[in-house]
Amino acid sequence: MQLDLDTGAQAFRQQARSWLTDNIPQAQPPRDGAAARDHATAWLARCHAAGWSGMAWPEAYGGQGLAPDRLLIWYEEYTRARAPSTLDCTFVGLNHAGPTLIACGTDAQKAFHLPRILKGESIWCQGFSEPGAGSDLASLRTTGRVEGDEIVVNGQKIWSSYADVADHQELLIRTEPGSKRHKGLSWVICDMTLPGITVRPIRNMAGASHFAEVFYDEVRIPLSNAVGGLHDGWTTAMTTLGFERKTAALALQLELSVKVEELIALAAAAPGTAMAERLADLRAEAAALRAMTYRAVLRSTGTLFDGSLVRLTFAELSQRIHATAMDILGPEALLDGPWAHDYLEAYSETIAGGTAEVQRNIIGERILGLPREPRP
Known part of the structure; x- marks a missing residue:
């Protein structure tokens, strides 16, 4: 199957091909850790400065708002040029958290986080899976106790890619006491520098340690960090997974x-x-x-x-x-x-x-x- 390109699409392809040829880094990117973060954020900053960041994001939120055919052309050229893998520490912010905030976040959440994600100034990780809740995500047990204007989090997450270098996390927790399965969950923005958070990298058999387990001990997150409404996190999480499995x-x-x-x-x-x-x-x-x-x-x-x-x-x-x-x-x-x-x-x-x-x-x-x- 080939794209049926009009003149404008052909010109866009040539523009993308020329820019990538002139700008892709020659050095092999580091596998993990701070060096991998520095490499990925520098590349994203270069893309952003030239107008090649947030290709599928709406223009109203700083993205390029590309039509579907242009988006496919960009990624065809990106892979043909053997540009740096998109599966680096910027992946979650650009393809999970950012689009989810655009779809479900408040104006304040969008205004603060979206520009930082696009520029590579804020790295995100995902806090969904747990030791007993991976494929069966609805059985998660990490809790968030609502106290005044805060959510107090206790529990554990695992397989949280790039948690060791992340600034924020999309965190799915159980906030309604006594709730079961898909009910009573909340999707919240977690600042990874908060007291009570412990991150332990996990080295995989390929020798990289971009996975991590994360522990939460009385971590206090502002209630205003809930995305999509308190106790309705399953709906927000399905929005996130929709992006993950379609365009990410x-x-x-x-x-x-x-x-x-x-x-x-x-x-x-x-x-x-x-x-x-x-x-x-x-x-x-x-x-x-x-x-x-x-x-x-x-x-x-x-x-x-x-x-x-x-x-x-x-x-x-x-x-x-x-x-x-x-x-x-x-x-x-x-x-x-x-x-x-x-x-x-x-x-x-x-x-x-x-x-x-x-x-x-x-x-x-x-x-x-x-x-x-x-x-x-």
């Missing part, structure tokens, strides 16, 4: 087509490899994913469930592509930093953002109309 990962989805072409070149340069059929399948699957991505973005109406189709396809295809890279490289894979790192990181794709099993349940029950899975 555009660059990552389109990047897989680029990686397949790199694999084909890699295989051609590796004597004795016989993977033509496998690579052809991967190229076709990447093209199918790209078509699904176009459909999800260009449709005038869409649902969270459409995002589950794309998310599941992306996660499993990413793992197959990186496994193929390991087979092509053979023992040399141990010496190839980028491919080996990405291969190990890809194992998390069928867990992050909702497990593959959860995505299949959503697709089966809410798209195909199959009977609900028996609940315990």
Whole structure:
């Protein structure tokens, strides 16, 4: 599937391609920690200064307000140029928190946070998952006790990416005593410098420590930091997940087509490899994913469930592509930093953002109309 471009779109593509060619950093970005934050925020600041920040955000809030076809063109060119990964410490602010504040936040929340996110001056992390509430998010147990004009938070979150370098967190907690499941939750803005917060980075098998667990001990958050209304956090959280599963990962989805072409070149340069059929399948699957991505973005109406189709396809295809890279490289894979790192990181794709099993349940029950899975 290809975009049918008019003259204006073609000119936009050339403009984006030229700017990226002239400006993408040449140095390999650090994996984690303060150095990774500095690299990511410097790149975002450069993009913002040139008018390439917040591509999907409305112009009223400082973004570019791009039409869907222009947004796809930007990310096509972004991945073609091999610009820095969008899955860095700026990801949550730009693709989760910012859009959620635009949709559900107060005027004061928008005025304070949105400009800082766009300029790379404020890094966000997500505080949704817990040790006993990952895929089943509604079973979360972190509490927020309302005392006057404050919410006093106690509990624990886990898999909070970039929490060790974040300024703020989108935090989902239970604020209504005695409530169960989706009821009585609140989505609040948590200042990560508040007393009572402890962040412990988690090193993954790829050697990076961009995950973290976060502990809250009588952390006092202003009541005015609730987004979308007190005790109605599930609605706000579904808004956040809608962005996460539809437009947030555009660059990552389109990047897989680029990686397949790199694999084909890699295989051609590796004597004795016989993977033509496998690579052809991967190229076709990447093209199918790209078509699904176009459909999800260009449709005038869409649902969270459409995002589950794309998310599941992306996660499993990413793992197959990186496994193929390991087979092509053979023992040399141990010496190839980028491919080996990405291969190990890809194992998390069928867990992050909702497990593959959860995505299949959503697709089966809410798209195909199959009977609900028996609940315990």
